[in-house]
Amino acid sequence: MQPAVRKARASSREAILAATEKLMAEEGYAAVSTRRVAKMVGVAPALVHYHFATTEDLLMALFRKLTEASRAETIAALAGPDPLKALWALNSDPGATVIIHEFMALSNHRKEIRAEIAAYVEEMRVIQAEALAASSSAATGGDARQFGAMGLSVLVAGMARSLVMEGGMGVTLGHEEAQKIITVLIDAVREGKVTLS
Amino acid sequence: MQPAVRKARASSREAILAATEKLMAEEGYAAVSTRRVAKMVGVAPALVHYHFATTEDLLMALFRKLTEASRAETIAALAGPDPLKALWALNSDPGATVIIHEFMALSNHRKEIRAEIAAYVEEMRVIQAEALAASSSAATGGDARQFGAMGLSVLVAGMARSLVMEGGMGVTLGHEEAQKIITVLIDAVREGKVTLS
Amino acid sequence: MQPAVRKARASSREAILAATEKLMAEEGYAAVSTRRVAKMVGVAPALVHYHFATTEDLLMALFRKLTEASRAETIAALAGPDPLKALWALNSDPGATVIIHEFMALSNHRKEIRAEIAAYVEEMRVIQAEALAASSSAATGGDARQFGAMGLSVLVAGMARSLVMEGGMGVTLGHEEAQKIITVLIDAVREGKVTLS
Amino acid sequence: MQPAVRKARASSREAILAATEKLMAEEGYAAVSTRRVAKMVGVAPALVHYHFATTEDLLMALFRKLTEASRAETIAALAGPDPLKALWALNSDPGATVIIHEFMALSNHRKEIRAEIAAYVEEMRVIQAEALAASSSAATGGDARQFGAMGLSVLVAGMARSLVMEGGMGVTLGHEEAQKIITVLIDAVREGKVTLS
DNA sequence: AATGAATGAGATTTCATTCAT
DNA sequence: CATGAATGAAATCTCATTCAT
Numbered sequence: 146m147q148p149a150v151r152k153a154r155a156s157s158r159e160a161i162l163a164a165t166e167k168l169m170a171e172e173g174y175a176a177v178s179t180r181r182v183a184k185m186v187g188v189a190p191a192l193v194h195y196h197f198a199t200t201e202d203l204l205m206a207l208f209r210k211l212t213e214a215s216r217a218e219t220i221a222a223l224a225g226p227d228p229l230k231a232l233w234a235l236n237s238d239p240g241a242t243v244i245i246h247e248f249m250a251l252s253n254h255r256k257e258i259r260a261e262i263a264a265y266v267e268e269m270r271v272i273q274a275e276a277l278a279a280s281s282s283a284a285t286g287g288d289a290r291q292f293g294a295m296g297l298s299v300l301v302a303g304m305a306r307s308l309v310m311e312g313g314m315g316v317t318l319g320h321e322e323a324q325k326i327i328t329v330l331i332d333a334v335r336e337g338k339v340t341l342s
Numbered sequence: 343m344q345p346a347v348r349k350a351r352a353s354s355r356e357a358i359l360a361a362t363e364k365l366m367a368e369e370g371y372a373a374v375s376t377r378r379v380a381k382m383v384g385v386a387p388a389l390v391h392y393h394f395a396t397t398e399d400l401l402m403a404l405f406r407k408l409t410e411a412s413r414a415e416t417i418a419a420l421a422g423p424d425p426l427k428a429l430w431a432l433n434s435d436p437g438a439t440v441i442i443h444e445f446m447a448l449s450n451h452r453k454e455i456r457a458e459i460a461a462y463v464e465e466m467r468v469i470q471a472e473a474l475a476a477s478s479s480a481a482t483g484g485d486a487r488q489f490g491a492m493g494l495s496v497l498v499a500g501m502a503r504s505l506v507m508e509g510g511m512g513v514t515l516g517h518e519e520a521q522k523i524i525t526v527l528i529d530a531v532r533e534g535k536v537t538l539s
Numbered sequence: 540m541q542p543a544v545r546k547a548r549a550s551s552r553e554a555i556l557a558a559t560e561k562l563m564a565e566e567g568y569a570a571v572s573t574r575r576v577a578k579m580v581g582v583a584p585a586l587v588h589y590h591f592a593t594t595e596d597l598l599m600a601l602f603r604k605l606t607e608a609s610r611a612e613t614i615a616a617l618a619g620p621d622p623l624k625a626l627w628a629l630n631s632d633p634g635a636t637v638i639i640h641e642f643m644a645l646s647n648h649r650k651e652i653r654a655e656i657a658a659y660v661e662e663m664r665v666i667q668a669e670a671l672a673a674s675s676s677a678a679t680g681g682d683a684r685q686f687g688a689m690g691l692s693v694l695v696a697g698m699a700r701s702l703v704m705e706g707g708m709g710v711t712l713g714h715e716e717a718q719k720i721i722t723v724l725i726d727a728v729r730e731g732k733v734t735l736s
Numbered sequence: 737m738q739p740a741v742r743k744a745r746a747s748s749r750e751a752i753l754a755a756t757e758k759l760m761a762e763e764g765y766a767a768v769s770t771r772r773v774a775k776m777v778g779v780a781p782a783l784v785h786y787h788f789a790t791t792e793d794l795l796m797a798l799f800r801k802l803t804e805a806s807r808a809e810t811i812a813a814l815a816g817p818d819p820l821k822a823l824w825a826l827n828s829d830p831g832a833t834v835i836i837h838e839f840m841a842l843s844n845h846r847k848e849i850r851a852e853i854a855a856y857v858e859e860m861r862v863i864q865a866e867a868l869a870a871s872s873s874a875a876t877g878g879d880a881r882q883f884g885a886m887g888l889s890v891l892v893a894g895m896a897r898s899l900v901m902e903g904g905m906g907v908t909l910g911h912e913e914a915q916k917i918i919t920v921l922i923d924a925v926r927e928g929k930v931t932l933s
Numbered sequence: 934a935a936t937g938a939a940t941g942a943g944a945t946t947t948c949a950t951t952c953a954t
Numbered sequence: 955c956a957t958g959a960a961t962g963a964a965a966t967c968t969c970a971t972t973c974a975t
Contacts (some may be wrong), residue, residue: 149353173451175372179970191937194971196934250447252511254370263512267954270515290526296519303504303520304497310502314449314460318467322493323500354959375944386961391946393959551955567845569766573949583957588950644841646905648764657906664909686920690913697898697914698891707955708843708854709910712861716887723883730757748938769965780940785967787938936975947965954957 174251224274236305273298294341357383371448420473426528433502470495491538568645617670622726630699667692688735738762749787751777765842814867820922827896864889
């Protein structure tokens with residue numbers, strides 16, 4: 146019954162958030178419970194509620210912490226020379242993405258959380274679309290197609306997420322080919338064969 | 343504490359499966375519990391376990407029932423004149439698809455279920471790719487690009503799922519544009535500008 | 540959910556009793572349940588209750604079946620030339636004895652069964668004591684001690700049971716020495732140094 | 737459904753252990769359940785699990801508490817002038833002994849507990865044998881037989897337990913005579929007619 | 934800032950038993 | 955003789971949460 150290790154920690158609040166993140170990434174949002182988090186940190190369950198009144202508060206605090214980091218990362222990546230490629234890479238990183246997925250799944254079950262998650266997704270989408278549109282070469286001639294930057298953002302983020310999710314399940318059939326298609330698309334945009342509106 | 347409605351039901355087994363499906367679609371897999379299912383059907387919780395020894399058995403029985411139906415539907419759709427479009431439509435139908443998503447999310451947490459779900463996803467992928475490749479006009483022309491049929495299957499299914507999932511959360515920003523991109527892609531394949539290998 | 544094997548059996552009643560005996564010997568009386576017995580036999584749980592109205596009936600039927608066999612065996616053994624040794628051997632046989640122990644333990648929890656088990660133990664005790672007394676050499680002289688035949692029966696049966704029980708737990712410390720003491724005692728009776736009253 | 741009495745209890749943990757002991761002694765180990773214990777103490781079932789994570793933990797905690805007391809008692813008794821007689825008296829005391837029997841029966845069904853119980857039995861056996869051997873008068877005489885002290889310990893403890901167990905079932909036939917035999921044996925050792933090795 | 938004690942609700946299962954067929 | 959369907963009760967355990975300290 147004793148707490149596990151009780152490292153000398155700056156703030157138990159941070160430790161609780163960290164444990165929640167770990168649990169969520171490794172075992173899914175359903176594994177996040179007052180008890181399990183507390184045990185991981187080596188702390189009494191009541192302390193979790195001292196810092197976060199309800200479990201939902203805990204989850205939202207984690208969400209905000211993660212999205213803040215992710216937002217910064219995304220903005221930095223989009224400032225680079227090839228925002229589309231960067232976007233793809235960002236969303237393909239299982240590390241961060243797995244948890245975002247968990248939150249998206251979670252939003253199915255916790256209506257109260259849903260709005261905040263949706264708002265974040267839309268916020269990122271706008272930021273991404275703006276960066277893409279800005280970077281799209283002043284465009285050139287001919288019969289270059291016009292794609293909506295926001296649509297492209299949806300596509301790139303959605304596909305990256307999809308591949309990560311399937312990969313997590315052990316499904317990889319066709320992934321390489323799909324990635325090639327995306328690459329072609331990205332290249333087409335970069336080369337100005339397709340312009341973003 | 344009386345049972346809710348006690349419908350005149352042909353078979354309680356079917357009623358239990360139906361209730362499970364409804365719960366899963368509306369509140370997510372985490373909402374599926376012996377008690378809730380039983381209450382919905384208007385039977386004693388023990389009856390759920392009479393028909394399905396474990397909760398996992400219940401979930402898997404539902405999965406099989408749904409995938410059997412879905413498999414048949416998919417095969418029929420792919421036999422039509424425009425398999426790509428059909429594929430898109432199929433995967434975009436929130437009805438069945440939402441639950442498949444739930445199962446995919448579920449597979450993160452229930453390792454035992456994962457294999458069966460992964461196998462289904464791959465099975466569908468192969469079937470789809472074959473249909474796509476077969477239908478791709480012997481095609482001709484110039485510098486027509488070659489896309490892997492399986493890659494296209496990944497893309498179409500993944501994007502459709504992504505849009506449905508976001509839609510469920512209330513996010514629709516950029517969806518129309520994304521759909522347009524997919525349409526362009528589909529058309530390109532249909533017109534032979536892109537051929538499938 | 541299908542029944543296990545469904546051998547062509549003369550009588551399911553016998554099969555149920557046999558399964559109950561096996562369960563009890565291998566996993567203890569607490570493992571005997573309608574369901575488990577039925578599953579072992581490959582039969583519906585309701586059938587168990589068709590043959591034995593209550594679980595207690597089932598247990599008592601088994602008890603009677605076993606004690607009938609055991610009674611016959613005991614009587615036969617006591618008719619031999621060295622009844623004391625035979626008695627020791629009988630009670631030391633883990634096969635039969637383990638189940639008798641289970642019934643004795645069971646009698647702690649099922650008051651209704653207790654009387655019947657107690658009656659059997661006492662019945663055996665009388666039979667044993669009579670056989671021992673009858674066989675005790677007309678006795679000889681000197682300062683031969685007189686031991687009660689029934690007391691000796693208690694001692695022999697009790698010690699044998701005790702050793703079997705401990706053996707089952709993995710305890711054997713001192714068992715050999717204890718057995719030697721019993722042997723000395725038995726020999727003393729046989730040689731007439733001790734007579735039975 | 738209010739709690740029964742809600743005594744002013746120093747510590748609910750102790751109360752839970754006490755209730756478990758009572759239940760076990762009066763109705764057997766199979767009667768020990770979260771619910772029943774909680775109801776006896778007048779607390780919520782969850783509290784039982786707060787103090788003892790699993791039912792097994794509860795059982796083992798009780799076992800340790802009882803054996804600690806019993807060990808001390810045994811050592812004290814063996815230090816007296818007539819350790820054999822004391823040993824007999826100790827093991828014949830239904831109070832503590834009945835529960836030890838329950839634990840021995842329990843060990844048949846709970847493999848995890850078995851080792852600890854077996855270890856305790858062996859520990860006591862060694863302590864007892866040492867005390868007996870030490871106390872055995874330097875003895876002398878003629879053809880005094882030599883009995884193993886450990887064997888005698890097995891015999892005395894086993895018989896005492898056997899009698900207590902049968903007594904609990906209402907069987908007493910031959911008990912008095914058996915006790916006389918044991919007394920004779922004890923006296924023989926005390927008088928040096930039999931020495932312990 | 935942190936904990937120990939406590940609880941009501943609920944999750945998953947198992948059980949003995951009944952009844953119509 | 956046998957089963958399928960059904961149930962109420964109970965078992966073990968987990969959970970979120972509260973509250974006094």
